Amino acid sequence: MRATLRWVIWDVKDTLLKVRASVGEQYCKEAERVGLNLSPVEVDAAFRQAYQHHSSRYPNYGITQGLDGRSWWMKVVRDTFCQCRVFPDSKKTLERCTSLGLKLGVVSNFDSRLEEILRVCGLLSHFRFLITSEDAGIAKPSPAIFDQALQKCGVVAANVAHIGDHYVNDYLASRSVGIHGFLLDRHNKHKQPDVPQEHRLSSLEELPSLLQQHMH
Structure with missing residues (x-):
């Protein structure tokens, strides 16, 4: 049996x-290290998209919505990263x-x-x-x-x-x-x-x- x-x-x-893109800017090198071949163009596009989304949704780093600069950037980076x-x-x-x-x-x-x-x-x-x-x-x-x-x-x-x-x-x-x-x-x-x-x-x-x- x-x-x-x-x-x-x-x-x-x-x-x-x-996995469509990796985190932010130096991120292509990081991605390469784990065997993902991403072009900087792809990462930049993902980054710009995330940046623009958060700039319009949370202007000036989200200060009026209770975010600080660091949390705002973390959200941008996370969104870039998460184009999975x-x-x-x-x-x-x-x-x-x-x-x-x-x-x-x-x-x-x-x-x-x-x-x-x-x-x-x-x-x-x-x-x-x-x-x-x-x-x-x-x-x-x-x-x-x-x-x-x-x-x-x-x-x-x-x-x-x-x-x-x-x-x-x-x-x-x-x-x-x-x-x-x-x-x-x-x-x-x-x-x-x-x-x-x-x-x-x-x-x-x-x-x-x-x-x-x-x-x-």
Whole structure:
């Protein structure tokens, strides 16, 4: 009899949300450090948009609305930073997985700002733990980062599923340690013959029914 599924661990970037721009000005360099290739033009546009929005909504740094200069800038920076687009199927799927009785965690090649990003995007409360490559000191596809996740889950790999959009970092790496890896392929770009159809998803909405098959 096969082991029952108890946990689902998630990749974040390009799986649950799309990162469109990073914080403010020096922010391109910071983004590059974590592997996001943003053009300064994109960041500047996001920054200008946030700046203009707050200038019209809270003139003169919001002094009359009880803000000070620092809080005003924090709001601008936060808005720039949060031009992260949550995919329309993300929240619903996380809720559905939780309602099936599954516990959820995150394993992401990202830095420690991830918690704040997930909080601002309204996704953080779904997860019991977050492991970022910065905090772990190792990155996917290293099996060691998945081993850390299994320790947090407190179960064997056969009780855990993983969902991500990267063939090597997510699918192959999770399966190499015995986790049930599923490959999210929103645009039908992955042509690898070794990914059977039942391990592929074109949308997160397909995930709960796939997971249920592993829960008997």
